[in-house]
Amino acid sequence: MLQVLGSAWALLLGMYLLMIGNGLQGTLLGLRGEIEAFSTLEISVVMSAYFVGFLFASRLAPLLIRRVGHVRVFSALGSGISAILILYPVLPEPWVWALARVAIGFCYCGVYITAESWLNDAASNANRGKALSLYMAVQMGGIVTAQWLISLNDVSGFVVFIIPSILVSLSFAPALLSATQTTPQFAATKALRMRRLLEASPLACAGMFLLGSVFAAQFGMSAVYGTRAGLSEAQITLMVSLTYVAALVAQYPIGWLSDRMDRRVLILGLSALGGGIALAALLVPGQLWLILVAAAVVGGTSNPLYALLIAYANDYLEREEMAAASGGLLFINGLGAVAGPLIVGQVMEAAGAQGFWAIIATVMLMLAAYAAWRMRAAPDKPIVDGKTAYAPIPAAASPVAASSERTPA
Known part of the structure; x- marks a missing residue:
């Protein structure tokens, strides 16, 4: 475990910060939607939209990675996440939030694919299971931290949206600096009927x-x-x-x-x-x-x-x-x-x-x-x-x- 942490700590730190952003927007939008008087149906459409973006990214993100490389894809999608998090309180309309959730779902899935392929490249066959366990713990830790941050802030204001945007922006540095000079090969999964x-x-x-x-x-x-x-x-x-x-x-x-x-x-x-x-x-x-x-x-x-x-x-x-x-x-x-x-x-x-x-x-x-x-x-x-x-x-x-x-x- 220490060997995995030593070789991939920067990437894991970046993912921790990204997951704080994801955990914040998941709970926060439900709370803020109630304040903005969204109906239950409108909030449910907004929440579903995230997974629509996730589905698209699972198919399209590998194509982007093979075309322009891990670093560019990670940077572009991460920047999109940071911008969308600030957009929510600026335009509190259900249709805007739904479109934004499609986009942010796409971005998060693409970031996961990029980061996980780096993590797989950093791990060996002997410690890949431990690396995956540590990655899971980091993800859960980020989401739990996000709930604590929500409890400390006023969900009716802007600050609680700005914090995850800043954290997501900061996540780029350790994640990108963890990339090796030789970009890992990305092998997309083949289709199975x-x-x-x-x-x-x-x-x-x-x-x-x-x-x-x-x-x-x-x-x-x-x-x-x-x-x-x-x-x-x-x-x-x-x-x-x-x-x-x-x-x-x-x-x-x-x-x-x-x-x-x-x-x-x-x-x-x-x-x-x-x-x-x-x-x-x-x-x-x-x-x-x-x-x-x-x-x-x-x-x-x-x-x-x-x-x-x-x-x-x-x-x-x-x-x-x-x-x-x-x-x-x-x-x-x-x-x-x-x-x-x-x-x-x-x-x-x-x-x-x-x-x-x-x-x-x-x-x-x-x-x-x-x-x-x-x-x-x-x-x-x-x-x-x-x-x-x-x-x-x-x-x-x-x-x-x-x-x-x-x-x-």
């Missing part, structure tokens, strides 16, 4: 789509829920922070279990646990302790499920198909993420704040039910070339990170 992916693991495909909705609700609609439920800004930021802290803490014990038991049982158990606690928060509204526990448990189950489903799919693929499969699964997850805020927004519009927990409970319990059905439908499906190792892939990962650690368990 969706039919082949569905045949290999229907459970992984369905699970990734459903989880996309859960992640989008957590990332985009938590602040809206908290405001509608009567929580203070400090309580909302604590709720969001617990989601990500629990995700970080739970990855490693769940990964250890994943490599030692039937992954479908673990998928079923985690989905049922997350869905069950969300159902409890739905049925017993207004209890702050239950809201915080539910946020932590849902975060601590859904994020490891993301990596678990990728590992499970790889158990049934040839080794040369794994990188492309990771990219395909992330694309499916992105489709679910685009739909998630729109569905949550509609339900909250009709049923009130508790619609937030209703959607999370429904989606996670659907995943648990489908996992149980797949265990009965295909009880003895053979694993190809041995069980693959669980890798702690962050939910915001690009295809580069998702395909970087695909080794036998």
Whole structure:
């Protein structure tokens, strides 16, 4: 771990600052949208727009990198992020914010792809898994720091938007100075037919789509829920922070279990646990302790499920198909993420704040039910070339990170 930190500290510091900016804009826009009197539908469209940009970038950013290089792409996209963060309070219109979220989603995904390819180049086969774990910890740390910064500032002013813009601008220096004189080669994942992916693991495909909705609700609609439920800004930021802290803490014990038991049982158990606690928060509204526990448990189950489903799919693929499969699964997850805020927004519009927990409970319990059905439908499906190792892939990962650690368990 120290070797990885020594060789990639500048890049990791840059990513930490970038993730503070991303964590700030995710929660902040929900809070500020309420102040600007945006409707629930308008806020949900704004939140969905980020994932539309993410989907476009997963396809187009590799083309840009191959055309003009890592340094130029990183600089251009990072500058775009910094500018957009200041644009939000200047033009508080739903359609402007939606377009800005498409653009900033594109920029963040492109930055992830660029930085992760540098990180892969800096790591060796022996320490790539540790590098990915450290990268995930840095991402989560940046998002949690962002929640703390929100609690210290007035979300109705400009300062809270200027801070992430400054931090994102500062992130360029360490990240770009960490680039070697020889720019790493970027190998885009090859296409894999969706039919082949569905045949290999229907459970992984369905699970990734459903989880996309859960992640989008957590990332985009938590602040809206908290405001509608009567929580203070400090309580909302604590709720969001617990989601990500629990995700970080739970990855490693769940990964250890994943490599030692039937992954479908673990998928079923985690989905049922997350869905069950969300159902409890739905049925017993207004209890702050239950809201915080539910946020932590849902975060601590859904994020490891993301990596678990990728590992499970790889158990049934040839080794040369794994990188492309990771990219395909992330694309499916992105489709679910685009739909998630729109569905949550509609339900909250009709049923009130508790619609937030209703959607999370429904989606996670659907995943648990489908996992149980797949265990009965295909009880003895053979694993190809041995069980693959669980890798702690962050939910915001690009295809580069998702395909970087695909080794036998």
